[in-house]
Amino acid sequence: METKTKRRRIKDLSFWEKIYIPEIVKGLSLTLRTMFKPKFTMEYPEVKFDPPGSYRGRPVLVEEENGVERCVACGLCSRVCPALAIEVQAAETELEKERYPEKFEINMIRCIFCGFCEEVCPEEAIVMSKDYELAFTNRDEAIYGKDKLLVPVNELQDRIDFLRQYK
Amino acid sequence: MNVLEIVIVSLIKIIVVVSIMLVMVAYLVYFERKISAWAQNRIGPNRVGWHGALQPFADLLKLVLKEDIVPVNADRKIHAIAPIIALLVALSTYAVIPFGPDLEIAGFTIPLLVADVNIGVLFILALTSLGVYAITLAGWSSGSKYSLLGGVRSAAQMISYEVSMGFSIAGVLLFAESLRPVAIVESQYGWMWNAIVQPIGFITFVVSAFAETNRLPFDLPEAEPELVGGFHTEYSSMKFAGFFLAEYANMIIASAFIVTLYLGGWQIPYIQELNLAPVLETLLCVGAFVFKMVAVLFFFLWVRWSLPRFRYDQLMNLGWKVMFPLSLINVVWVAALIMIFG
Numbered sequence: 173m174e175t176k177t178k179r180r181r182i183k184d185l186s187f188w189e190k191i192y193i194p195e196i197v198k199g200l201s202l203t204l205r206t207m208f209k210p211k212f213t214m215e216y217p218e219v220k221f222d223p224p225g226s227y228r229g230r231p232v233l234v235e236e237e238n239g240v241e242r243c244v245a246c247g248l249c250s251r252v253c254p255a256l257a258i259e260v261q262a263a264e265t266e267l268e269k270e271r272y273p274e275k276f277e278i279n280m281i282r283c284i285f286c287g288f289c290e291e292v293c294p295e296e297a298i299v300m301s302k303d304y305e306l307a308f309t310n311r312d313e314a315i316y317g318k319d320k321l322l323v324p325v326n327e328l329q330d331r332i333d334f335l336r337q338y339k
Numbered sequence: 340m341n342v343l344e345i346v347i348v349s350l351i352k353i354i355v356v357v358s359i360m361l362v363m364v365a366y367l368v369y370f371e372r373k374i375s376a377w378a379q380n381r382i383g384p385n386r387v388g389w390h391g392a393l394q395p396f397a398d399l400l401k402l403v404l405k406e407d408i409v410p411v412n413a414d415r416k417i418h419a420i421a422p423i424i425a426l427l428v429a430l431s432t433y434a435v436i437p438f439g440p441d442l443e444i445a446g447f448t449i450p451l452l453v454a455d456v457n458i459g460v461l462f463i464l465a466l467t468s469l470g471v472y473a474i475t476l477a478g479w480s481s482g483s484k485y486s487l488l489g490g491v492r493s494a495a496q497m498i499s500y501e502v503s504m505g506f507s508i509a510g511v512l513l514f515a516e517s518l519r520p521v522a523i524v525e526s527q528y529g530w531m532w533n534a535i536v537q538p539i540g541f542i543t544f545v546v547s548a549f550a551e552t553n554r555l556p557f558d559l560p561e562a563e564p565e566l567v568g569g570f571h572t573e574y575s576s577m578k579f580a581g582f583f584l585a586e587y588a589n590m591i592i593a594s595a596f597i598v599t600l601y602l603g604g605w606q607i608p609y610i611q612e613l614n615l616a617p618v619l620e621t622l623l624c625v626g627a628f629v630f631k632m633v634a635v636l637f638f639f640l641w642v643r644w645s646l647p648r649f650r651y652d653q654l655m656n657l658g659w660k661v662m663f664p665l666s667l668i669n670v671v672w673v674a675a676l677i678m679i680f681g
Contacts, residue, residue, distance in 0.1 A: 196646060203645040207377040215382070 225334035228287045228300040232323040242297035245273040249289035257282035281314045299331045352453045364587045365395035378644040405576035412482025422581030425473035428466045429588035435459035436595045437521050439605045439625035443617045459520040471497045481573035489569025493560030499658035500550035506666035507544035510537050510673040511600050524604030532603040540669035541601050543662050548593040555643040594635035
């Protein structure tokens with residue numbers, strides 16, 4: 173492991189390396205070749221990035237086929253959220269589960285998209301979706317209630333598969 | 340042609356040349372952004388107009404609407420005059436560059452250059468030397484360290500490379516035996532373009548042209564990591580636009596000058612043998628000039644995104660210890676050629 177390439181001094185360079193012209197030609201040809209290769213830019217908004225299953229987008233509530241949310245308003249996500257972005261208000265219900273969230277609000281300006289709420293949820297009721305397009309014009313618009321947070325379960329299948337396999 | 344006709348024709352030529360050159364400067368900025376983007380695997384501006392072709396007008400509008408800030412320590416009068424000098428130099432050198440052979444319409448023979456001055460080459464050299472004033476004044480009058488350093492470095496760089504530029508031109512002049520740009524173009528008949536006859540002079544002139552226009556790899560005076568912006572750090576809005584335009588206009592002049600002196604100007608080799616109508620031949624020659632100029636401009640843009648920047652001492656070393664002797668060798672070479680081949 174003692175082999176260290178010796179630093180070449182200016183005296184050690186060959187004539188062609190000293191006048192620098194072959195290096196210039198190599199640099200120019202590289203740039204010219206790159207000009208004709210295909211570009212990697214995705215032209216948003218015509219082409220949108222479709223993230224893989226492991227992507228942590230905005231948190232959403234899972235809505236089962238019969239239109240009822242899976243959330244039982246245990247309040248674990250609200251407790252674990254490092255940014256204190258989630259607010260849950262529980263209430264009684266006639267369904268089999270004991271409670272349901274009467275008010276479930278996530279303040280998207282506070283949310284840091286860490287995914288702790290998804291990790292701690294015992295019912296797989298809140299998951300990080302693939303949605304990244306969030307732009308608000310005032311602060312009140314950014315407090316998402318249940319109407320904006322409920323997403324049908326078939327749209328979230330990617331994320332649920334990822335969670336079951338890896339976490 | 341009487342005086343009135345001469346005046347009218349000259350006015351028309353001035354308007355045509357100035358407007359075309361201004362549009363060319365604006366679109367050079369656009370092409371710089373596009374080509375630099377392609378060389379980096381991305382697309383340049385493509386939202387404003389078809390494929391982003393109206394981007395220069397958007398840029399211009401933005402610069403016009405910006406606030407004009409002058410630092411507290413600045414010398415206001417000189418701060419305002421410096422971009423004017425830069426633009427003056429940049430726009431008046433177009434007057435002596437020929438962009439085609441004589442145009443013969445309706446019995447009139449119109450030379451296709453705004454002013455057929457006997458000392459055309461000397462005129463251009465003198466004006467580019469004035470350009471040094473613009474940058475030095477800008478650097479000094481801004482009242483900030485970065486500007487002063489940038490201005491002084493740029494002045495030293497430009498003056499150093501003017502020496503080798505002058506001697507390279509001396510080689511061309513030996514060949515053409517005249518300072519008129521038209522005579523220089525006409526002395527390069529057939530395949531005997533100066534780039535082939537005097538290759539060393541061509542290389543030293545091109546390198547000096549890069550240094551004169553403060554263009555990479557010699558752009559230390561305006562390098563962002565080193566000097567934040569050099570002499571134009573403290574300029575905003577239209578004054579900055581003045582410097583910006585002057586830099587690109589200088590680039591266009593440098594490439595037009597290279598084409599005139601070394602690449603045969605507007606000539607297409609052996610076009611006489613096709614025996615075309617004179618107007619068509621003139622148009623083709625003008626097209627050839629524009630094509631050659633665009634090729635040299637592309638070379639300027641291409642080199643900018645391919646080579647690393649020279650450090651200041653390497654730059655001065657190159658200018659005085661390498662380019663100057665090479666240009667002197669070039670003069671000796673041309674003199675030897677003339678002596679041998681007559």
